[in-house]
Amino acid sequence: MKRQTLKIDNTPVSFGEERNLLEVIRKAHIELPTFCYHSEMSIYGACRLCMVEVEGMGMVPACSTLPAEGMVVRTTSEQIRKLRKMVIELLLASHVGDCPSCSKGPSCQLQKLGQRLGVDKVRFPQSRTPVRIDLSSPSLLRDPNKCVLCGDCVRMCNEIQTVGAIDFAYRGSKSTVMPCFGKDLGEVECVNCGQCARVCPTGALVPRPNIDEVWKALHDSSRTVVAQVAPAVRVALGEAFGLEPGTITTGRIVAALRRMGFDRVYDTSFTADLTILEEAEEFLARKKEGQNLPQFTSCCPAWVKFTEQYYPEYLGHLSTCSSPQQMMGALCKASLKKLQNIPAEKIVMVSIMPCTAKKYEARRPEHSRGDEPDVDLVLTTQELILMIKESGLVFNQLEQESFDMPFGFTTGGGVIFGNSGGVTEAVLRYAAEKITGRKDSNYIFKAARGQEGLREFSLTVEETQLSVAVASGLGNAREVIRRIQSGEKHYDLVEVMACPGGCMNGGGQPISSDADYKAKRTCGLYDNDKMLQLHKPQENPYIAEAYEKFLQKPGSHLAHELLHTTYSPKRRTSGFAPEPEQEEGQLEISICFGTSCFLRGAQQLYSGINAFLAEQGAKAQVSINATFCYERCDRGPVVKIGEEVLEHCTLDQARAAILQHLAGRKAEVQI
Amino acid sequence: MENLRNFEQVCAILKEHDHNPNRLIAILQAVQEVYRYLPEEAMTFIATSLGIPPAKVFGVASFYAHFTLEPKGRYVLKICDGTACHVKKSTEIEEALRKHLGLSSQNPTTPDMLFTLETVSCLGTCGLAPALVINDEVHGLLSPQSALALVQEIQDREAAVHA
Known part of the structure; x- marks a missing residue:
């Protein structure tokens, strides 16, 4: 496209394919204030902060105005200044301003803009009636009193995460x-990814804090508090202390954790290496047998819940491997007694994650043994930052320290887990050597890397053809499944991370004001990989030792018990209870009308059963209900006749079962 | 069996609209005709079969004043409180009906689900002020007494049917 020119504040600026005037203005290094504009989402035009004056057009919102040749734009004027201040004042009048005690802290956009635009008083009285704070979700805290209605979270959840x-x-x-219906976040289909909190400009959506529980554990001398630090944390935490995104701060994080009182500090990348051994073995076995392909990665708990809710028929495709977080929890609690004489009941396992969904994952019943969860508490990067600040530690002056052994040693394969494509690359580092049976000095699989949300590639390792899809952002995951369902594509391996770009951009990471932060964090992790001496998970000597001393071999019985998990279909919203309209002595028939059953023909089944009852003249003996989700979605349509539950129910089966039950009842009555 | 008959009708409505999410408002209107309000389960089901999130359906249903999320009585009494009706003392009619039916602004529906009392701003029938609409029927030039008589007539008719 031909470059064109317009004038911004008396300076000529050339433009090409920018999608709106706002982007042209920002390219000219003028930081127009916005609340509701995010380049990755649709243009909403609600906040009115990006208003500029265009000659011949008057005041226009820059986000929803197309740049044109010869335009004359002013970004500051008396009127514009007044308008921006007014917008902020009005927002502040309907915003609970408990700033000193708000966990959003200095990353609050409203606070920042208020200060930047010189709003020194609010002329309007507080207009909001306080409402209850929603604490139902293990991952997120929703405080509607702080919402400025910019709609960023709504569009993120709808457009990017679908x-x-x-x-x-x-x-x-x-x-x-x-x-929906004014329910709490913990009762609906939220997958806990926390991307809403990442884009929320205020404290209306923030990671659910667990800081107090962690301090309590640290101050309890009878407990051994064990930390594990996820790979993505080390390239983002420094941002809160003025460092560039992507700066690797592993050594200082370890030091800070020890100062705060953690007894052991381990590296989640170690169990990422372990995940690769288990997951790649599982993948090679499936590939050999041609079963349950493509294999879906399972380390992202938001993606796992997404699959359970929307694609229950694909649950068999998810790798059964637990995520590195859960592997570390299970491993520590099962082995530290033997290895270091720390009994499981004394251990408080605290993980430090870039992710809000990890809080949910740690609470899944599959990840508890008896009442004892494998991971007790989960902190997001943001929370660890707050704790470091609370402790008064001058982060940048801390002497670097290294992780504890044996679970603190990692290869580069475990570190790049924090990037979209990283899990795939690490699997390939293992699988390629396994297939060829030869050591290979190359460890970089460039094809797995990239910034696009959906990438596909194939590679041939000797005779074996591998076809891979890498998706980040759940909308892209939906597209991958659509391609599989339609038969358009066949993959062997599908990696999904719910957050765009992977864990380094997780919902619990610090909020960056650097336009390029994603690329910098990604690069930080790849650099970290390069600087390590070992890159392939199978080369990690401590993994070999863990198998030797404890786990036997990949895929062993014990490994399965500790390192693998199960999945089950999940309903999306806490549904309505079936309304019993039953009269005494009637046979109760309930037909599930949850989404999966609906798609599998529950409605036709319902009409068919009704017609059959009419034909039999049995309507009076039966009460028939539409119910909502038995959480057997992969086996739908589900019909319950009396006490009997029919899965994959056909009309013929339903007819037979009804006749049988009615006959049984008749017999009972005669006796 | 009433719920079930309703449910069949919802299915029919969805089919009539080709399960097209762009026709959500029309679908909600038709479903509200069936139930006289929009029950949560109906909205969840509509969302499911249109392939959109329930929060979207709820957003639309809660946005428009036309939609109601609470069950309404079989007879919806809409008292006009537009300027013309107001100066012709519509508030006295409202008061009389509230007292007669034992209702308040927080509690607009009778426990037997027969009546719901609402106020509206201008029905556009200012020549008939003060006016009252019972379901789709407009009654004009009312006094508190004549309004009460209309309601009493319905109550008597209903009592006779049940007896």
Whole structure:
């Protein structure tokens, strides 16, 4: 496209394919204030902060105005200044300003803009009636009192993640962003990815804090508090202390954790290496047998819940490997008694994660043994930053320290887990050598890397052809599944991370003001890989030792018990209870009308059963209900007749079962 | 069996609209005709079969004043409180009906689900002020007494049917 020119504040600026005037202005190094503009999402034009004056057009929102040849733009004027201040004042008048005690802290966009734009007083009285804070989700805290209705979270959840757990409801002064029917976030289809919190400009959506519980454990001298630090944390935490995104701060994080009182500090990358051995073995076995392919990665708990809710028929494709977080928890609690004489009941396992969904994952019943969870508490990077600040540690002056052994040693394969494509690359580092049976000095698989949300590639290792898809952002995951379902594509391995770009951009990471932070963090992890002496998970000597001393071999019985998990279909919203309209002595028939059953023909089944009952003249003996989700979605349609549950129910089966039950009842009555 | 008959009708409505999410408002209108309000389970089911999130359906349903999320009585009494009706003392009619039916602004529906009392701003029938609409029927030039008589007539008719 031909470059064109316009004038911004008396300076000529050339432009090409920028999608709006706002991007042209920002390219000219003028930081126009915005709340509701994010380049990755649709243009909304609600916040009115990016208003500029264009000659011949008057005041226009820069985000929804196309740049044109010869345009004359002013970004500051008396009127614009007044308008921006007014917008901030109005927002502050309907915002609970408990700034000193708000966990959003200095990354609050409202606070920043208020200060930047010189709003020194609010002329309007507080207009908001306080509402309850939603604490139902293990991952996120939702405080509608702080919401400025910019809609960023709504568009993130809808457009990028295709979940749509929250939306605008009601109208005018009653407008609120909320889950369906005013339910709490913990009751609906939210997958806990926390991307809403990443884009929220205020403290209306933030990671659910667990800081107090962690301090309590640290101050309890009878407990051994064990930390594990996820790979993505080390390239982002420094941002809160003025360092560039991507700066590797592993040594200082370890030092800070020890100062705070953690007894052991381990590296989640170690169990990422372990995950690769288990997961790659599983993959090679499936590939050999041609079963359950493509294999889906399972380290992202938001993606796992997404699959359980929307694609229950694909649960068999998920790798059964637990995530590195859960592997570390299970491994520590099962082996530290033997290795270091620390009994499991004394251990408090605290993981430090870039992710809000990890809080949910740690609480899944599959990851508890008896009442004892493998991972007790999960902190996001943001929370660890707050704890470091609370401790008064001058982070940048800390002497670097190294992880504890044996679970603190990692190869580069475990470190790049924090990037989209990293798990795939690490699997390939293992699988390629396994297939050829030869050591190979190359460890970089460039094809797995990249910034696009959906990447596909194939490679041939000797005779074996491998076809791979790498997706980040759940909308892209949906597209991958669509391609599989339609038969358009066949893959062997599908890696999904719910957050765009992978864990380094997780919902619990610090909020960056650097336009290029994603690329810098990604690069930081790849650099970290390069600087390590070992790159292939199978070369990690401590993994070999863990198998030798404890786990036997990849895929062993004990490895399965500790390192693998199960999945089950999940309903999306806490549903309505079936309404019993039953009269005494009637046979109760319930047909599931949850999404999966609906798609598998519950409605036709329902009509068919009704017609059959009419034909039999049996309507009076039966009460028939539509119910909502038995969580057997992969086996739908599900029909319950009396006490009997029919899965994959066909009309013929239903007819037979009804006749049988009615006959049984008749017999009972005669006796 | 009433719920079930309703449910069949919802299925029919969805089919009539080709399960097209762009027709959500029309679908909700038709479903509200069936139930006289929009029950949560109906909205969840509509969301499911249109392939959109329930939060979206709820967003639309809660946005428009036309949609109601609470069950309404079989007879919806809409008292006009527009300027013309107001100066012709519509509030006295409202008061009389509230007292007669034992209702308040927080509690607009009778426990027997027969009546719901609402106020609206201008029905556009200012010549008939003060006006009251019972379901789709407009009654004009009312006094508190004549309004009460209309309601009493319905109550008597309903009592006779049940007896």
